[in-house]
Amino acid sequence: MVGNIHSLESFGTVDGPGIRFVVFMQGCPLRCLYCHNPDSWDSKQRGQYQLSPEELLAEVMRYKNFIARGGVTVTGGEPLMQAEFVKEFFLHCREAGIHTALDTSGAIFTPAVRETLDVTDLVLLDIKSIDPIQHKALTGAKQDNTLRCLDYLEEQQIPVWIRHVLVPGWTDDDGLLQRLADFLRPYKCIEKVELLPYHTMGTRKYEQMGMDYPLKDTPPLSAERLKRAQEILGM
Ligand code: SF4
Structure with missing residues (x-):
């Protein structure tokens, strides 16, 4: 079994607790309008590394002392497109x-995905929008699988950090944020909600790939709006 890996980062600090080796x-099956990694979309394209779970673990072990209080995060793209590989790697x-x-949008929900979640210590679940119509417009996909995934994580009591990108003109809306807060409240598996302010860094990749960046007229999120969103989410 070989994983098709876009890239590796040895000292990640923003994807889970502590210092992490990030894969x-x-x-990715989604097409988020604000995606900063459009070069990770095509699953047929070869990433920088083609490694077996054992080879990837050997790479991680070179940094074992640095990540002792952190760990490993697998993200993407959408890592659950290669659920069996991730499961084997996590078992190692x-x-x-x-x-x-595991940083995932939860967009894929199959028996293989459930088996992968079962061997994951922490799921960083990206809820792109709480509103089903906006979710489809923002990502190109329905939100149903994401919500099924959250229900499964609750059933299994697998720890979850919710991640939610605040996009001006889209998800940065008091009414939607209140709906999100109300929706998340009953879930006991959720340890934390991370609100990620939309920023315009990363748009250069679109230029390099000869693509139009769909949100080119969207400004970065202001500090005031981030504070307001944090208040609504009770943070
Ligand atoms: S899920 Fe992530 S990688 Fe996939 S399109 Fe959305 S932002 Fe990009």
Whole structure:
């Protein structure tokens, strides 16, 4: 079994607790309007690395001392497009005593995905929009699988950090944020909600790929709006 890996980062600090070795998997079924990694979309494109779970673990072990209080995060793209590979890799990490986090949109929900979630220490679940119509417009996909995934994580009591990008003119809306807060409140598996302010960094990739950036007229999120969103989410 070989994973198609877009890229690796040895010292990540924003994707889960502590210092983390971050694995970016190639391929994503979503097309978020604000995506900063359009080069990770095509699952048929070869990423920088083609590694077996054992080879990837060997790479991680080179940094074991640095990530001792953190761990490994697998993100993308959408890592659950290669759920079986991630499961095998996480099983190896568990044996080696390394904490595992999975950053996913939850857009794929299959038996193989559930098996992968079962061996994950922490799920960083990206809820792109709480409103089904806006979710489709923002990502090109329905939100149903994301919500099924959250219900499964609740059933299994697998720890979750919710991630939500605040996009001016889209998700940055008091009414939607209140709906999100009300929706998330009953879930006991949720340890934390991370609100990620939309920014315009990363648009250069679109230029390099000869693509139009769909949100080119959208300004970055202001500090005031971030504060307001944090208040609504009770943070
Ligand atoms: S889920 Fe992530 S990688 Fe996929 S399109 Fe959205 S932002 Fe980009």
